[in-house]
Amino acid sequence: MTGTSDSAGTAPRTATEQHFVWGHRALEAEFATGADGILRLVRLTRPDPRPDPRPGADAGSRTGDSAPVPGPDAPLHLVELTALGHGSGWSGPRFTGTAFGARLRHRSHTTREAGGWTYLTVELHDAGTGLTASVELSSPLGLPVLRSRVRLRNGGEEPLVIQSVSSLLLGALPSPDRLDIHRARNDWLAECRWYTEPLRDTVSDIQVDVHQHDSRAALTLTGRGSWPSDGHLPMGAITERGGGRAWLWQVESPAGWRWDAGERDHGTYLALNGPVDAEHQWRVRLAPGAEFTTVPGVLALGSGLDDAFAALTSYRRAVRRPHPDHSALPVVFNDYMNTLMGDPTTEKLLPLIDAAARAGSEYFCIDSGWYDDSTEGWWDSVGEWLPSTRRFPDGGIQAVLARIRERGMVPGLWLEPEVVGVRSPVASELPPEAFFQRDGVRLTEQGRHQLDLRHPAARAHLDKTVDRIVGDWGVGYLKLDYNIAVDPGTCAPGDIAPGAGLLGHAEAYLAWLSEVLDRHPGLVIENCASGGMRMDGATLAVTQLQSTSDQQDPLRYPPIAAAAPTAVPPEQGAVWAYPQPGFDDDLITFTLGGALLGRIHLSGHLDRMSEYQLALVRDAVTVYKTLRGDLARAVQFWPLGLPGWTDEWLALGMRVPGDRTSYLSVWRRGGQPELRLPVAHLAGRDVRAEILHPTAETAETAGSAAWDGDRDELTVSLPRTPAVLLIRLIAEE
Numbered sequence: 001m002t003g004t005s006d007s008a009g010t011a012p013r014t015a016t017e018q019h020f021v022w023g024h025r026a027l028e029a030e031f032a033t034g035a036d037g038i039l040r041l042v043r044l045t046r047p048d049p050r051p052d053p054r055p056g057a058d059a060g061s062r063t064g065d066s067a068p069v070p071g072p073d074a075p076l077h078l079v080e081l082t083a084l085g086h087g088s089g090w091s092g093p094r095f096t097g098t099a100f101g102a103r104l105r106h107r108s109h110t111t112r113e114a115g116g117w118t119y120l121t122v123e124l125h126d127a128g129t130g131l132t133a134s135v136e137l138s139s140p141l142g143l144p145v146l147r148s149r150v151r152l153r154n155g156g157e158e159p160l161v162i163q164s165v166s167s168l169l170l171g172a173l174p175s176p177d178r179l180d181i182h183r184a185r186n187d188w189l190a191e192c193r194w195y196t197e198p199l200r201d202t203v204s205d206i207q208v209d210v211h212q213h214d215s216r217a218a219l220t221l222t223g224r225g226s227w228p229s230d231g232h233l234p235m236g237a238i239t240e241r242g243g244g245r246a247w248l249w250q251v252e253s254p255a256g257w258r259w260d261a262g263e264r265d266h267g268t269y270l271a272l273n274g275p276v277d278a279e280h281q282w283r284v285r286l287a288p289g290a291e292f293t294t295v296p297g298v299l300a301l302g303s304g305l306d307d308a309f310a311a312l313t314s315y316r317r318a319v320r321r322p323h324p325d326h327s328a329l330p331v332v333f334n335d336y337m338n339t340l341m342g343d344p345t346t347e348k349l350l351p352l353i354d355a356a357a358r359a360g361s362e363y364f365c366i367d368s369g370w371y372d373d374s375t376e377g378w379w380d381s382v383g384e385w386l387p388s389t390r391r392f393p394d395g396g397i398q399a400v401l402a403r404i405r406e407r408g409m410v411p412g413l414w415l416e417p418e419v420v421g422v423r424s425p426v427a428s429e430l431p432p433e434a435f436f437q438r439d440g441v442r443l444t445e446q447g448r449h450q451l452d453l454r455h456p457a458a459r460a461h462l463d464k465t466v467d468r469i470v471g472d473w474g475v476g477y478l479k480l481d482y483n484i485a486v487d488p489g490t491c492a493p494g495d496i497a498p499g500a501g502l503l504g505h506a507e508a509y510l511a512w513l514s515e516v517l518d519r520h521p522g523l524v525i526e527n528c529a530s531g532g533m534r535m536d537g538a539t540l541a542v543t544q545l546q547s548t549s550d551q552q553d554p555l556r557y558p559p560i561a562a563a564a565p566t567a568v569p570p571e572q573g574a575v576w577a578y579p580q581p582g583f584d585d586d587l588i589t590f591t592l593g594g595a596l597l598g599r600i601h602l603s604g605h606l607d608r609m610s611e612y613q614l615a616l617v618r619d620a621v622t623v624y625k626t627l628r629g630d631l632a633r634a635v636q637f638w639p640l641g642l643p644g645w646t647d648e649w650l651a652l653g654m655r656v657p658g659d660r661t662s663y664l665s666v667w668r669r670g671g672q673p674e675l676r677l678p679v680a681h682l683a684g685r686d687v688r689a690e691i692l693h694p695t696a697e698t699a700e701t702a703g704s705a706a707w708d709g710d711r712d713e714l715t716v717s718l719p720r721t722p723a724v725l726l727i728r729l730i731a732e733e
Helices: 305-319 336-340 346-359 396-406 456-472 498-519 557-566 585-593 611-631 696-702
Strands: 019-024 027-033 039-045 081-083 105-114 117-125 131-140 145-154 160-173 179-187 190-198 218-223 235-240 246-251 257-264 267-273 284-286 291-293 297-302 332-334 363-366 410-415 419-421 448-450 477-480 524-527 545-547 573-577 599-602 635-637 649-655 661-668 674-678 687-693 704-708 713-717 723-731
Touching (some): 019 117, 019 131, 027 145, 039 160, 131 305, 145 284, 145 305, 160 297, 235 257, 246 257, 246 305, 284 291, 332 346, 346 396, 346 611, 363 396, 396 410, 557 573, 557 661, 585 611, 611 661, 661 674, 704 723, 713 723
Parallel strands (some): 363 410, 477 524, 545 573
Antiparallel strands (some): 019 027, 027 039, 081 160, 117 131, 131 145, 145 160, 145 291, 145 297, 179 190, 179 235, 246 297, 257 267, 649 661, 661 723
């Protein structure tokens, strides 16, 4: 690690001039003050131990020029923020050039290393208001990933109302003419749909040299409401056309977020934010002495998109809460999808439990409906979370949970903890302040009220619920769902804007989850919000699994399964596999094969299958168990590029770093029966291709795969549709 600090480092050349370098062998950042006295990040790169001899060549990703003293039009301020009464500094959609950001001056910086990370904290100060902004940068040693958040403290004598504050800023990237930008639409039943366009298509060329200012145009993306990944993933990427470099980011917000990219000084800038006033009705009042810390913004550098995603996956593993599930990867059966669909009973569950155990499941989760004792429907009556006696007449739900354990599986239950139905007795038992509200009115959404987890009564209610289910009933798996969206949030006492209330609740919810796992360390928690509507980095760092979709059509799921590792590590991404007795052999193997490079979530009427059909399921589960140890440390690649929603052929690969083994799932939904797939990391090597799924009994007619060493390509043949192959590629010594 290189760097300087005020307490033990190189002294500044003048009182206002600073220049220092911080980082490690995989990431290096250079900071300098310009003539205006503002400290900036002038260079961000991946150091290369084998320097390119070409003049000016940069082995990694650069922002700005390496000159230590930039001018006022060089890379961005370290922090941009707006506050009531202080003006924005610039009208338009861009989040750069704020009046407040231009007043912040470097006061100190410190560095340290701990736990495999390196940290830099830069303290900036505005003398006029007394506001201090501490930029807290961190990076896992050996990974080209930068994490940034900003902590504000009001050291003045007057309150400040903050309307927006950046999490991470990056400037002086190449011109928009040279860049493509990548976004991911994330809609219910159609998650993780990445698409690409030239940045110049949005940020038009205005011939900046003949104008007084840069273009006001910017590509801006926001997420809002209590589903942070509804509409788009809180992510994005920029790639250099013809240059191969990639900048990939995520905003780790469990509520609102924003990013924008645009042109500045003939280059491109990127600004990452949590919620802001203009788009999320978010404001916080900082009284004298009060503090606020932004959500983190994270940037991964790569030589291409695959490389950047591999770095981001390794980072996600480094920041998440440790848990045995991340390496064990047990097979989960869930009774919901295309099976019981929220209508569980003892009669329906017992044969399904037996069949799931025979298929090789290790967990069995009873999904929604287990608490429904009324004839009016359960949607607007949930909240007590007590088992139905009507659905479980003989021995109650305890008898069903016991059957799951008798068959060698861990029992699980579905829960939607944050909602209380308007007909539930809990709605009147808890105080009004325990619920979302605005203007003194309790909010209602689709027959439900929303709990505010900042309130002790709301937390106590959920603690009692979870401790009963997990501690008393012996449930080891909770699927936590969330099926309403509250936009823009809540105004509890102390909130000055609903977006701030929403962020406060969302952070309290994650803190509550951590406390639950502290009390029940063996418990496995699946995060679900109508599928993938809460697929954000903040939640993924706490929970063990992530639902990727509620998609019920096996022909529509492959593009979701193939792209899910962009948002979640493969061992956390729950992918449905719901074979049915009415499927032919091809469709059974198709729906099973699509989940084998994710976290397989079995469903389907296995109890109605023939012995031959159940054997097909069991064979796929057995294959999964042989590779899951590799999956827990593999990183992803896409030989055909990121999948499109209507693509006829799709491919997802996993390579094991430091190993000779790679895995490749290839789907065919149409098109020609044969395809060549380049596998760049195996170029120049002798490779053996083995088909793992379908297994030998059914693979003879399903398709074939052969490595072409002359072209460093894999030739895959799938004569019928729909079809899938899971292939293991082994590089020979």
